[in-house]
Every structure is written in C-alpha cells, then in structure tokens.
Amino acid sequence: MIHFDHLTYTYPDSSQPVLVDVTLHIAEGEFALMTGPSGAGKSTLLRCLNGLVPHFTGGRLSGSATIAGHDPIAEGPQMLSRIVGFVFQDPEAQFVVDRVEDEIAFALENAAIPPDDMCARVEEVLNLLDLIPLRNRPLETLSGGEKQRIAIAAALALRPRILVLDEPTSQLDPQSAEEVLGALVRLNRDLGLTVVLAEHRLERVLPHADCLVYLPGPGKPVLSGPLRRTLRQVDLTPPLVTLGKALGWEPLPLTVKEGRRFAAKSQTPKPQVSEKQSAIRNPQFAIRNLHFAYDREDVLRGVNLEMAPGELVALMGRNGSGKTTLLKCIVGLLRPQRGKITLASESLIGRETADICRSVGYLPQEPDDLLFADTVVEELRVTLRNHGLLDSPPIIPAALLDRLGLSGLAASYPRDLSVGQRQRVALGAVTITRPQLLLLDEPTRGMDYPAKRELVRLLREWQAEGMGVLLVTHDVEMVAQAANRVVMLSQGDVIADDLPAEVLTATPPSPPEAGGSALSSLFAPQVARLFPGTGWLTVEDALAGLNAGVSR
Amino acid sequence: MIDVRAWLLWALTTLVVASSTRNPLYVVLLLLIVALVGVVCAVGRVANPPYVPLRFAAVAIPLAALFNGLTAHLGDTVLLRLPDWLPLLGGPVTLEALVFGATNGLTLTAIFSGFAVFNQVTPVRDLVQLTPRAFHETGVVLSITLTFIPQTTSSLARIREAQAVRGHRVRGLRDWLPIFIPLLISGLERSMGLAEAMVARGYGAVSDRAQPLRTQGPLALGLFALLGGWLAFLFLPSWKRAAVGGMVVGAGLIIGVLWLAGRAVPRTAYRTHRWTARDTLIVLGCGLTLATVLLPLPLVDRGTLYYTPYPRLTPPAFDPLIGLGLLGLLAPAVVSAGGQAGCDCSLRSERESQTDQNSGQEQEHG
Numbered sequence: 001m002i003h004f005d006h007l008t009y010t011y012p013d014s015s016q017p018v019l020v021d022v023t024l025h026i027a028e029g030e031f032a033l034m035t036g037p038s039g040a041g042k043s044t045l046l047r048c049l050n051g052l053v054p055h056f057t058g059g060r061l062s063g064s065a066t067i068a069g070h071d072p073i074a075e076g077p078q079m080l081s082r083i084v085g086f087v088f089q090d091p092e093a094q095f096v097v098d099r100v101e102d103e104i105a106f107a108l109e110n111a112a113i114p115p116d117d118m119c120a121r122v123e124e125v126l127n128l129l130d131l132i133p134l135r136n137r138p139l140e141t142l143s144g145g146e147k148q149r150i151a152i153a154a155a156l157a158l159r160p161r162i163l164v165l166d167e168p169t170s171q172l173d174p175q176s177a178e179e180v181l182g183a184l185v186r187l188n189r190d191l192g193l194t195v196v197l198a199e200h201r202l203e204r205v206l207p208h209a210d211c212l213v214y215l216p217g218p219g220k221p222v223l224s225g226p227l228r229r230t231l232r233q234v235d236l237t238p239p240l241v242t243l244g245k246a247l248g249w250e251p252l253p254l255t256v257k258e259g260r261r262f263a264a265k266s267q268t269p270k271p272q273v274s275e276k277q278s279a280i281r282n283p284q285f286a287i288r289n290l291h292f293a294y295d296r297e298d299v300l301r302g303v304n305l306e307m308a309p310g311e312l313v314a315l316m317g318r319n320g321s322g323k324t325t326l327l328k329c330i331v332g333l334l335r336p337q338r339g340k341i342t343l344a345s346e347s348l349i350g351r352e353t354a355d356i357c358r359s360v361g362y363l364p365q366e367p368d369d370l371l372f373a374d375t376v377v378e379e380l381r382v383t384l385r386n387h388g389l390l391d392s393p394p395i396i397p398a399a400l401l402d403r404l405g406l407s408g409l410a411a412s413y414p415r416d417l418s419v420g421q422r423q424r425v426a427l428g429a430v431t432i433t434r435p436q437l438l439l440l441d442e443p444t445r446g447m448d449y450p451a452k453r454e455l456v457r458l459l460r461e462w463q464a465e466g467m468g469v470l471l472v473t474h475d476v477e478m479v480a481q482a483a484n485r486v487v488m489l490s491q492g493d494v495i496a497d498d499l500p501a502e503v504l505t506a507t508p509p510s511p512p513e514a515g516g517s518a519l520s521s522l523f524a525p526q527v528a529r530l531f532p533g534t535g536w537l538t539v540e541d542a543l544a545g546l547n548a549g550v551s552r
Numbered sequence: 553m554i555d556v557r558a559w560l561l562w563a564l565t566t567l568v569v570a571s572s573t574r575n576p577l578y579v580v581l582l583l584l585i586v587a588l589v590g591v592v593c594a595v596g597r598v599a600n601p602p603y604v605p606l607r608f609a610a611v612a613i614p615l616a617a618l619f620n621g622l623t624a625h626l627g628d629t630v631l632l633r634l635p636d637w638l639p640l641l642g643g644p645v646t647l648e649a650l651v652f653g654a655t656n657g658l659t660l661t662a663i664f665s666g667f668a669v670f671n672q673v674t675p676v677r678d679l680v681q682l683t684p685r686a687f688h689e690t691g692v693v694l695s696i697t698l699t700f701i702p703q704t705t706s707s708l709a710r711i712r713e714a715q716a717v718r719g720h721r722v723r724g725l726r727d728w729l730p731i732f733i734p735l736l737i738s739g740l741e742r743s744m745g746l747a748e749a750m751v752a753r754g755y756g757a758v759s760d761r762a763q764p765l766r767t768q769g770p771l772a773l774g775l776f777a778l779l780g781g782w783l784a785f786l787f788l789p790s791w792k793r794a795a796v797g798g799m800v801v802g803a804g805l806i807i808g809v810l811w812l813a814g815r816a817v818p819r820t821a822y823r824t825h826r827w828t829a830r831d832t833l834i835v836l837g838c839g840l841t842l843a844t845v846l847l848p849l850p851l852v853d854r855g856t857l858y859y860t861p862y863p864r865l866t867p868p869a870f871d872p873l874i875g876l877g878l879l880g881l882l883a884p885a886v887v888s889a890g891g892q893a894g895c896d897c898s899l900r901s902e903r904e905s906q907t908d909q910n911s912g913q914e915q916e917h918g
Contacts (some may be wrong), residue, residue: 081754093742094749096692098677098699105822107753111817122822140702158754270565296877333713352718362717369707369714372733382730386719415737 001194002026002049007052009044017137018044023220024213026196028161031188033205033227034198036215037236038418038448038472045215049164049196050084050364051077060520077103081107085155087165089446091147092139094154100142103124103133104154111158126155128191129183143319145176149183156187162194163187166462170200170446173319174474177204184208200448203238203477203526206231207255228252232382236449239477239539240526246543256529263530266546275337276341284309285437285468290339292322292329292492299325301492302338307437312459312469314479314500316523317489323363323472326489327439331362332472343437358387365442367426376417376425377401377410380432387433394434403461404428404453420451427458437468444475456482478526480504480537501535504528553882554593558831559670562589562884565838566666569878570659572845575859575868576651578878579658585881586665592885594672605665612664613657620653621645628864648861655861673884681821685814692755696746704739711735768815771811777802829915830887837883844877852877 004024018041026032047053051072054061063074072080087095087386096106104125107117126132129149139147148168156161165184169177185208185252187193199205212230223233228251231241240259242254247266253259283306292300299322307313315323316469328334330341332353341348348356364370370552380397384390401407405425409417414425423443431438438459444452452475459469459482473479479486479500485505488496496503505528527542536542587605622641627648636642675772676698683691703746711734720730750756781798784791844852856869 050752051750052748056751077751078754078756081752084752086749086752088744088745088749093745095699096746096750097695098702102677107755110753110755112820115820115822115824118820118822138683139699148657154753328713328834331717333716352721354719354721357717357719364710364717366710366714368738369711369734370718372730372737383718386721433719477697534609 001028001030001068002032002196003047003066004048004448005064007048007061007065009062010060011044012058013313014059016218016331018218019048020219020221024222024224026194026213027442028194029188029192030194030210031185031208032194032196032211033202033209033214033236034196034213034215035200035236037217038200038420040215040217042215044199045213046086046164046166046196046370048072048426049162050086051075052086080286081160082111082158083160083162085158085160085163087148087151087155087163087168089167089275090171091144091151091168094151095139095147098139100131100150102140103139103150104157107154121159125156128156128187129153143176145179148172148176148180152180152183152187156193159266162196165195165197167198167200167446169204172205175319181205181208199237199447202236203240206238206241227254238526240530243527243530243539243542246539247546256526259526266517268531268534268545271406280306280308283307284344285325285470286340286342287330288334288340290326290329290341291338292325292334294325297490300329301337303489303492303494305487305494305497307468307470309436309466310463310467311484312463312482313472314483314486315470315472315489316474316476316479316486316503321489322492323489324441327362327441327470327472330439331360335517349448354386357430357435358433359436361427361430361433361438363423363427363438363440363443365445367423370426370429371414371422374413375411376406376428379414379429380426381436383429383432389433393432395432397428397432400428400432404458415508418451419446420448420454423447423455424458424524427531431462435467437470438462440469440471442473442475443471444473444478452478476504476523476525477538480527500537501528504537505532505535553825554673554887555825555827555831555836556674556682558825558834559884560679560682561838562834562881563666563670564841565841565881567663569845569881570662570666573857573859574652574655574659575857575870576655576658577868577870578874579655579662581875581878582662582881583658585878586669588664589882589885590665590669590672594669605661605668608664609657609661613654616657616660617650617654620656621650624649624652626862648863648865649769651861652866655859656688665876676680678823678825681823684810685817685819688814688817688819700739700742703742704735707738708735711738730777767809769815772803774802774805774809779804788908833887834883837880837886840880844874844880853911 004022007019007022007024008017009019022045034045036042039148044053045085047057048061048065049067049072050442054073055076061073068083070080071085072084095103097103101122101455104122105118108121113121126135129152131146131149131153134142134146134150139150142150152163152165163184169180172180181204184195188195188208197205197209202371206227209227211225212223212227212234214230214234216223223230231237231252237245239543240253240256243249244259244262247262249259249262253262273480285305285307287303287305290300290303303322303326305313315326317323325334329336330348331356332348332351336349339349343359348360371379371530373382377397380400381390384393384397391510398407398410399409404427406421406424406428409421414422417425427443447455456478459471463469471479471483482499486496486498487494488503504524525537527536529540531542531545534542534545536545566582566586570579573579574680583605590605622645625643625646627644627646629647631647631650633644636641677695680691680694681697683694708731711731712777714734715730722725722728777798779802781795781800781802784795784798788795844848845854845857848854852873853869853871854874856871856874859868
C-alpha cells in the first residue's frame with residue numbers, strides 16, 4: 001500500500017537532510033505506529049505520504065514513493081486527498097468553518113460531489129465516528145477529543161484508503177485521547193482502513209498497532225517491521241516494555257494484561273504497610289478553604305493544601321476538576337470568593353498578578369503564548385525588566401540558560417525551537433526571578449521521553465535548592481518518577497492527598513459519577529498495575545525490588 | 553426555515569418603505585409590523601428581540617425632534633422663541649419643526665428595527681453562502697474569517713494572562729507589543745497550518761483554471777459600457793437614452809459573465825436551502841408592499857405618502873389601501889406561525905439514515 005524507496009529530503013534553507021535514504025513498506029489494512037525523538041522527521045515523513053512534502057513545503061527530494069499505486073511527488077497533495085486523509089496535531093488549527101456538518105462537508109463541496117451523494121457521505125462518517133449527536137453543534141463548544149474526532153471525520157469524507165495522523169492525541173487529556181484512539185482502532189479493524197499514526201506516548205497505542213516505524217534521528221537508518229521485533233531495537237519505550245526487555249520476558253508484553261502473566265511468576269515482596277504521611281510542620285505554602293465559582297457554578301469548594309519547601313506535589317484529576325482554576329487563583333488571575341493562600345507566611349490574596357509572580361513562577365499550558373522576543377536570552381531579560389530586576393538579577397540569565405540546557409541556543413529565535421526546547425525557554429522566562437514556588441500546568445504535553453527525563457532532572461535540582469513545585473498533569477508516569485506527594489481533585493474537592501505509592505495504586509474514594517474504578521486505572525502507572533500491592537511505581541522500583549527478592 | 557434570500561428581500565422592502573414615506577401613520581404601522589415579525593420569527597434566538605429597537609427609539613426620536621426643533625425655524629405654531637443672537641439656535645421653536653424631527657427619528661427607528669430583525673433571523677454564514685460562485689474563493693475567505701474571530705479572541709485572553717504572569721503590566725500603548733506580537737505570530741502560524749490542512753483536503757485541486765481570458769475580456773467590456781453609460785447620463789443630456797442603454801447592456805454583460813464563470817467553478821453546496829412555498833409567499837407579500845408604495849396603481853392615493861407638517865400642523869391622511877399593502881410585510885410572521893420549519897439537507901438525511909442505517913459503508917471503505 002505504502003512504498004518508499006531510498007527517499008532523501010532536505011528542507012529549503014537547510015543544508016542537512018532531515019530524511020536520509022528511507023526505505024519503507026506498509027501493507028494494506030495495517031495499523032502502523034511511527035515514533036522517534038522530536039525533530040527526527042516524523043511529521044516530514046508523514047507529509048511525504050500525501051505529497052505535502054515537497055509540494056507545500058518546497059525543498060529537495062530524491063528517491064521514489066508509491067501510495068496505493070499513485071506517485072504523491074508527481075501528483076501533489078490535492079490529487080492525493082482522495083487516497084490519503086490527513087489529520088494534524090492541533091484539531092482547531094485545521095477547521096475551515098464553524099459547524100460540525102459543514103466542516104465535514106467542506107472537502108466534498110470542493111470536490112464537487114453531487115448534493116445527494118454528499119449528504120450520504122456526511123451521514124456515513126458521522127455514524128462511523130459516533131458524531132450524530134454533535135452534528136449541529138458549533139465547533140467551539142466541543143471538547144478536544146470531540147474536535148479531533150471531527151477532524152478525522154472530515155479527513156474521511158473523501159473516502160480515502162489511508163488515514164495519516166500526526167500526533168493527534170498529544171494535545172488531549174487521557175480520556176479524550178482514549179476516545180480518539182478507540183475510533184481509530186474501530187476504523188482499522190472494521191473497515192480495513194490503513195492507519196499511519198505518529199505518536200510519542202506509546203503506552204496507549206502499542207496494544208493496537210501491527211507494525212512499528214522508528215525514526216532514530218538524523219544520520220541513523222529508519223527501523224521498521226513487525227511490532228515486537230522492532231521494539232527490541234528501540235530504546236524509547238513505555239515502562240512495561242522497558243521492564244519486559246530488562247527481565248527477558250518473551251514474547252514481549254504490550255498490555256498490562258499480557259505483562260501480568262510474567263509478573264505473577266516473579267517473586268514479589270509482601271505488601272508493606274507504608275507509614276502514613278505525617279503533617280507538614282512548617283508549610284512554606286498553604287491554601288485554606290479556598291472557594292471559587294464561575295457564574296455561580298462552584299469550581300473549587302473548600303480546597304486545602306500545604307507544601308513544604310522543596311516538595312514536589314502533583315495535582316491530578318479529571319478534566320474540569322478545577323486544577324487549572326486553582327493555579328490561576330494562586331497567581332491572582334482569578335479572584336477566589338473565599339479562603340486564604342499564603343506563601344512564606346504572606347497572603348497572596350488581593351495582590352496583583354505581576355506582583356505575585358515575582359515569588360511564584362507559573363508556566364501556563366501553552367508556552368508559546370509567552371514567547372515573543374527575538375532571542376532566547378532576551379526572553380529572560382524581558383521578565384527581569386518587567387519586575388525591575390534587570391540591574392540586579394537574582395540569577396544571571398546565562399547561568400539559567402546553561403542549567404536549562406539552552407546555552408548554545410541563547411541567540412536563537414525561540415519559536416524556531418522544538419516543543420521541548422520552547423517549553424524550557426518559557427520555563428526560564430518564569431523562573432529567572434528565582435521564585436520560591438513553581439506552578440506547572442501540563443508541562444509534558446507533546447514532549448518525547450528524553451525531554452521529559454530532562455524536565456524531571458531539572459525539577460529535582462530546583463527542589464534540592466528549596467523551590468516548591470506544584471505540578472498539574474495527566475502524565476502518571478511523570479508523577480511516578482518525580483512527585484513527593486499526590487493531591488487528587490474531583491469536582492473542586494481534594495479527595496486524596498498522600499504519598500504517590502498510596503494514591504496512584506489505590507482506588508481513590510471518588511464519587512460514583514466520576515467512575516471509581518475507571519479513575520484508578522487512569523491514574524495508575526503501568527508498573528503499579530503490573531505489581532499491585534508492592535507500592536512500586538517505576539521501572540527502577542520494580543527492578544530494585546525484584547533483585548532484592550531474588551537475593552533474599 | 554425561511555430562505556435567506558427571502559429575508560434579504562424583506563429587509564430591503566422595509567428599507568424602501570421607510571425611505572419613501574414621511575407620513576407618521578404609515579411609519580408607525582411599519583414599525584408595528586416589523587416588531588410583530590421580530591417577536592414571531594426571532595423568538596428563542598435572542599433574549600428580548602424588541603428591546604433593542606425600543607432603546608434606539610427612546611434615543612433617536614427625542615434627539616431628532618429636539619435637533620430639528622432647535623435648528624429649523626419654520627412653521628406657524630410657535631411654542632417659544634430663543635434669543636436671536638444665538639447662532640443657529642436663535643429664532644422661533646415651532647410645533648411643526650418638532651413633529652417633523654420626531655417623524656425623521658421614527659423613520660430611522662423603522663429602518664434600524666428592520667435590520668435588527670434581519671440580523672437576528674439570518675446567520676452570517678448563510679449570507680456568506682450567497683456569494684456568487686464566481687467569487688467562491690472570497691466566500692471561503694469570509695467564512696474562515698468568521699471561524700478565526702472566536703479563536704483569536706480566546707488566544708488574546710490566554711496571551712494576556714501569560715504575559716501578566718511574567719510581571720507584565722499594560723500601562724501605555726507600547727505595553728501592548730508583548731501581547732500583540734505573540735497574537736500576530738500565532739495567527740500567522742495558524743494560517744499556515746490551515747492552508748496546509750486545506751490543501752491536504754483537496755482544496756484548490758479544481759479551481760486552478762478559474763478566470764480564463766475569455767471571461768476577463770467581456771467583463772472589462774461590460775464595466776466599460778456601464779461606466780461610460782453612467783458618465784454620459786450625467787454629463788450628456790441629449791444622449792440620455794443611449795446612456796441608459798449602455799448601462800443596461802454593461803450590467804447585463806457583467807451579470808452574464810459572472811454567471812457563466814460561476815458555472816465553470818465545479819463546486820457543490822452541502823446546505824442547499826430549498827425554496828419552499830413559504831418563501832414564495834414572502835416574496836409575494838413584499839411584492840404587494842413594493843407595488844403599493846412604488847407603482848401608480850389605480851384607486852391608491854400615493855399622495856398620502858408625502859406628508860409634511862409645514863406650514864401648520866394638520867393630521868396626516870391615511871389611505872386604507874396603502875395600509876393593506878404594508879401588511880404584505882407581515883408574510884414572514886404569518887408563514888412562521890403557520891407551522892414547523894421546512895426541510896433542509898441534514899434533516900432529510902437524518903430520516904434517510906434512520907431507515908437504512910449502515911448500508912453502503914462497508915464496500916465503500918473496504
């Protein structure tokens with residue numbers, strides 16, 4: 001179905017090719033997973049499938065490509081749109097009109113499909129992706145997962161034989177991502193649609209994929225082939241696979257269910273009664289009985305939280321549980337109706353955001369919203385200037401850039417950098433004042449495994465210096481690695497506040513409408529699900545624990 | 553659902569009526585009709601439909617009366633006299649001038665109300681869809697703009713917050729730069745992303761051959777004839793007939809060429825609003841109103857349209873036939889009250905899907 005032969009491609013204005021001598025075959029009806037570190041050329045290779053590269057991007061291309069018998073390089077993306085449906089990372093950025101049905105019909109209108117046929121096709125894709133109840137809704141009122149399903153429906157309207165998706169779930173929360181993935185699996189299984197999906201977070205996708213395409217980065221050959229065989233050669237894998245490889249489990253487990261068969265055979269210690277979290281004596285940061293309501297709708301209902309200096313607290317919970325609202329209340333972007341917030345015994349309530357943010361660093365979900373200067377180092381200087389600290393900076397910008405691993409990029413234009421690098425520039429821009437408390441809102445969205453590891457290392461260094469970190473995230477694996485404590489929010493209430501091993505492995509006492517057991521599986525890391533009752537959260541925990549068991 | 557073209561005709565008819573009479577009785581009748589149509593047709597779309605025109609009237613009528621009363625010193629019924637040394641204002645203030653001003657305010661209110669109702673009952677997107685097919689690209693750009701507005705608003709709010717958390721305060725004009733630049737750049741990035749997404753969905757595959765030379769030639773000729781005719785009409789009184797002919801030929805040529813060019817754009821529409829009997833009824837109603845106001849019909853006293861309170865206030869005359877003619881504008885209210893909305897594409901296909909669900913999917917995709 002898809003054949004690339006010795007494909008080499010160089011972007012205009014670049015001397016180094018991003019794809020070198022790529023040879024790849026994907027059979028009809030396969031679910032192909034494409035992965036690799038940021039900047040390895042995944043998006044570029046996907047765009048070769050429908051001719052966007054080189055027709056839309058320019059640049060130099062050699063080698064040949066055959067997609068369902070067509071040549072995308074010769075025919076171009078418009079002609080290939082009938083064979084390849086393409087879904088982009090950010091669902092909002094691909095919408096032309098503002099209503100669900102019209103968006104799906106857009107491609108059909110342009111292809112001059114007769115009205116009766118058009119109605120039938122719109123109906124068909126609405127049915128396929130369970131979108132019938134949403135058909136008349138304005139797009140702006142939909143959730144991220146719903147929007148991405150509509151983008152998929154719009155791509156399928158022309159009845160393509162191949163569906164290509166470029167990190168379609170990287171901007172979504174776990175529930176929405178699951179929703180989108182479920183739809184893709186159905187399309188692949190039931191209709192035999194060939195799916196090519198680029199993704200960083202493999203834990204969700206691996207169980208559904210047939211083959212893996214791994215782009216290791218510039219200069220190294222692309223690996224591709226059946227899933228398990230290729231996974232053995234890849235080092236960026238989810239915890240379950242990493243553990244399976246370390247312990248020589250064969251065949252390599254892809255789901256927790258498969259892994260449990262091996263885990264059950266290995267000796268695990270008796271469940272230990274862990275010591276209960278003791279109360280924090282001298283909290284550096286405290287929230288007491290905080291209430292906030294938007295238009296009389298309660299979002300936060302009496303939240304209490306304390307943090308010791310140098311503590312990393314993960315704030316978790318489903319969408320709409322009030323996590324981001326809590327962060328905005330802390331930095332004064334929202335005014336809580338009741339309650340107290342204190343940092344180093346000083347109240348933050350009623351103070352101006354700009355004033356609070358001298359001692360509280362806050363990194364919002366979209367780091368790009370912060371970046372506007374011409375160079376990386378200038379971004380840090382702008383913050384210092386805003387606070388009137390340019391002459392006596394608490395940290396020398398060059399030193400902070402060095403720490404962030406950006407010293408080589410000080411003179412680069414921030415928006416040209418990769419997602420992980422931009423994230424770190426924004427982090428620099430909010431921490432150059434040396435805040436006592438750092439608030440992070442979903443910092444790992446769209447990041448690959450190495451970028452996440454780098455972030456964890458950086459946070460650990462700052463913690464050692466006494467900076468408290470409040471981390472809002474859906475990324476359980478990141479929490480398992482980095483957090484000292486986990487606070488679980490549900491409908492504006494704190495429903496759990498304890499050590500990660502306690503919160504992430506137990507079923508939290510959630511209200512029944514939140515779906516108790518579903519919640520626990522959403523917030524449990526793979527290792528915890530593999531070895532329940534051990535309190536292990538990460539691959540390191542499991543390997544250390546298993547070795548101790550063997551030596552005993 | 554009433555067709556947007558029928559609504560357009562209705563709005564234009566209210567405009568024509570409001571601007572062809574100064575008789576307060578007719579204008580009040582027109583206002584009542586428009587308000588009734590608003591209440592019946594715009595109900596459920598906006599919280600309080602008649603409220604906005606009422607507020608407008610409360611300002612426009614007294615203001616226009618006061619302005620005309622103080623500046624136009626005509627009329628016999630002097631109410632008071634302002635000292636003559638006051639520039640412009642000095643002189644008698646008459647009842648007639650106040651009434652004339654108030655009538656103007658009333659007319660403005662009628663025009664405003666007509667468009668307020670039109671605005672409430674027709675989504676902007678439906679209007680955009682009226683773009684002639686020859687200007688298909690322009691229509692797409694307009695609809696993208698409509699989609700971009702809410703996206704840009706939310707991104708503006710986000711950027712303001714993001715800059716505030718790094719200590720930024722907006723004090724002067726220069727302080728808007730850190731907000732404006734990310735907004736502009738993200739807008740440009742989004743445009744590039746959208747362009748790519750549109751190309752990937754086949755946009756532009758069939759419109760490359762739009763506007764060939766054979767349409768451009770006649771188009772230029774038509775414009776030349778229209779413009780030349782108009783200039784001749786203005787400056788060469790003896791050529792009047794030929795000038796009018798030139799304008800008609802030019803306009804016809806332009807419309808014809810655009811129609812032909814539109815047919816050459818291979819494109820279909822998903823929301824094909826079906827022209828129903830209700831729409832025809834509205835057209836007939838508007839036609840009736842326009843005929844009574846504009847055509848010299850027997851038995852109709854069109855003189856009653858031209859009312860002036862000067863030099864001495866007299867009660868305006870009222871011709872019941874013209875009143876009846878204005879009732880034609882009630883057609884949208886009558887047909888809307890008559891029953892449920894008509895059948896559009898989505899409704900139709902919903903019914904079809906219920907009868908033969910899932911048929912034809914397997915083989916198409918497999």
